[in-house]
Amino acid sequence: MKIAIGADHAGYALKEDLKYQIDRDLNATVVDVGTNSEESVDYPDFAEKVVRLVQKKEVDFGILICGTGIGMSIAANKFEGIRAAKCNSAVEATLTRQHNDANILCLASRTVDSELAMQMVKAFAMTDFSGEERHVRRLSKITGLECANHDEMRRKRMTP
Numbered sequence: 001m002k003i004a005i006g007a008d009h010a011g012y013a014l015k016e017d018l019k020y021q022i023d024r025d026l027n028a029t030v031v032d033v034g035t036n037s038e039e040s041v042d043y044p045d046f047a048e049k050v051v052r053l054v055q056k057k058e059v060d061f062g063i064l065i066c067g068t069g070i071g072m073s074i075a076a077n078k079f080e081g082i083r084a085a086k087c088n089s090a091v092e093a094t095l096t097r098q099h100n101d102a103n104i105l106c107l108a109s110r111t112v113d114s115e116l117a118m119q120m121v122k123a124f125a126m127t128d129f130s131g132e133e134r135h136v137r138r139l140s141k142i143t144g145l146e147c148a149n150h151d152e153m154r155r156k157r158m159t160p
C-alpha cells in the first residue's frame with residue numbers, strides 16, 4: 001500500500017507523528033509532499049500536491065492535515081475525481097470509505113491527537129468501498145454535478 005501525506009505548518013507535527021506510526025503499524029510506503037517545518041505556508045499548495053498523486057493513481061489514498069482539516073478538504077474537493085473527507089472518528093473514516101469511496105482523509109491537528117488520528121488512518125486504510133448500488137448511484141450523481149459545474153464554469157470563462 002502507498003499513501004501520500006501532506007500538511008501545512010499547523011499539521012506538520014501530526015504529519016511527522018503519523019509517518020512514524022504508519023511505518024511501525026501498517027505495511028505501507030508513505031510519500032511525504034511536505035511541508036517540512038512549522039514555518040507558515042499555504043495549505044492549498046500541499047492539498048494540490050497530494051491530489052495530483054491520488055489523481056494519477058500513484059498512491060492508494062491521501063492524507064491531508066491542517067489546523068482544522070477543513071481548509072485542506074475544501075481545497076482538495078475542487079479537483080476532479082477527489083472525494084476528500086474531513087473525519088473526527090474512526091467510524092466516520094470507515095463510513096466515508098464504504099459509502100463515499102473517499103480517496104483523501106483530512107485531519108485536524110488542533111483537535112485530534114495522534115492516537116485518534118492513527119485510528120482514523122487505520123480505519124481508512126483497511127476499509128474498501130462497499131460497491132452497493134445506492135452508493136454507486138449517489139457517487140455518479142456527484143460526478144454528474146462535477147461535470148455540469150465544470151462545463152458551466154468553462155462557458156462563463158468563454159463568455160465575452
Ligand code: RB5
Pocket residue numbers: 008010011043066067068069070071072
Ligand atoms: C493555519 O493557521 C490554518 O488556517 C490552517 O491550518 C487550517 O486550519 C485552515 O483551514
